[in-house]
Every structure is written in C-alpha cells, then in structure tokens.
Amino acid sequence: MTPDIIISHARPEDSVHVADMSNALHVELDYDNPPHTTESIHEMMFGPRALIKSLIAWDGRRAVGQAIFQPFYNPDYSKIGLWMTELYVVPDMRSEKVGNKLMKALGKYALDHGYISMWWSVLHRNEAACRFYERLGARNSGALQYEIDGDELKNLGQ
Numbered sequence: 001m002t003p004d005i006i007i008s009h010a011r012p013e014d015s016v017h018v019a020d021m022s023n024a025l026h027v028e029l030d031y032d033n034p035p036h037t038t039e040s041i042h043e044m045m046f047g048p049r050a051l052i053k054s055l056i057a058w059d060g061r062r063a064v065g066q067a068i069f070q071p072f073y074n075p076d077y078s079k080i081g082l083w084m085t086e087l088y089v090v091p092d093m094r095s096e097k098v099g100n101k102l103m104k105a106l107g108k109y110a111l112d113h114g115y116i117s118m119w120w121s122v123l124h125r126n127e128a129a130c131r132f133y134e135r136l137g138a139r140n141s142g143a144l145q146y147e148i149d150g151d152e153l154k155n156l157g158q
Helices: 011-028 040-047 091-096 098-112 129-137 151-155
Strands: 005-007 055-058 064-074 080-089 118-121
Touching: 005 098, 011 040, 011 080, 040 118, 055 091, 055 098, 064 091, 064 098, 080 091, 080 098, 091 098, 098 118, 098 129
Parallel strands: 080 118
Antiparallel strands: 005 055, 055 064, 064 080
C-alpha cells in the first residue's frame, strides 16, 4: 500500500533531518566523512546568510526524503532559476514515488515563485537517477560541471 506522503517546507527544528539525509546521500555515493551537522544545515537554511531551502517528504512523523535548492541566475534567459543541490529518498521508500512527489512539489514552488527553470546535476554513474529525471521530462543539457577546492582553490586565489 502506498503511504500518504506529505511534502512540507523545512522548519528550523527539521535541520537534524536535513543533515541526516544529506549525510546518507554522501555515504551512498561513496564519499568519506559526510560534512553535515544539524548546526551547519541550520545556519545554511535559517542563519543570517541563509542560502538554501528544503522540501521534506514525510511518511507520518518520519522524514523519508528531501529536495534542497536555492536560486541562481540563469544566463540563458537573464532571469532567476532554481538550482536543486540534492534530491534524496530513503532506500526503503524509493518504490513509493516519493522522489516524484518531491520533484512535483519543487516544480510547483519554482512556478509559484517566478523561477524560469530548474537545474541540477547528477553523477554519470548514477544511472537510476538519470532514468528517473528523464521520465520526468528532464533532458541532459550537455553541460559539464567542474569543481575546484582545497589547495587548487588556494593556488587559484593567490
């Protein structure tokens, strides 16, 4: 039986759930030392320099998924877009359409707030996620995402 999933905006007291699910995603993708704490997530969502928002999927009182997002400048339209930084569903709920419900709620949020587009990245090796997004109607933009951090960032900035 498909559970009744409720999607809500994260509240300050939900920071622990957001951190736990973000860390679970990092572990699942084989990253060492997941970086998230309740405090770091709370600061990023509700602190003086808040940057991100989160929609949380609930099965009763249990947080079973989330979408983390933030605005970005879309140069293709010279308008604001929505950048989804994470989509995560707990493994035992992945057959229950939780990801689909989160994406629909995020799409509604984007439209309601005047965003022109939604963008996100996905690891090439995450074939299940690629298929999921394509079933929603998303397309691979052909863009590559690059990252620089650590010593390379220090060298670049000096």
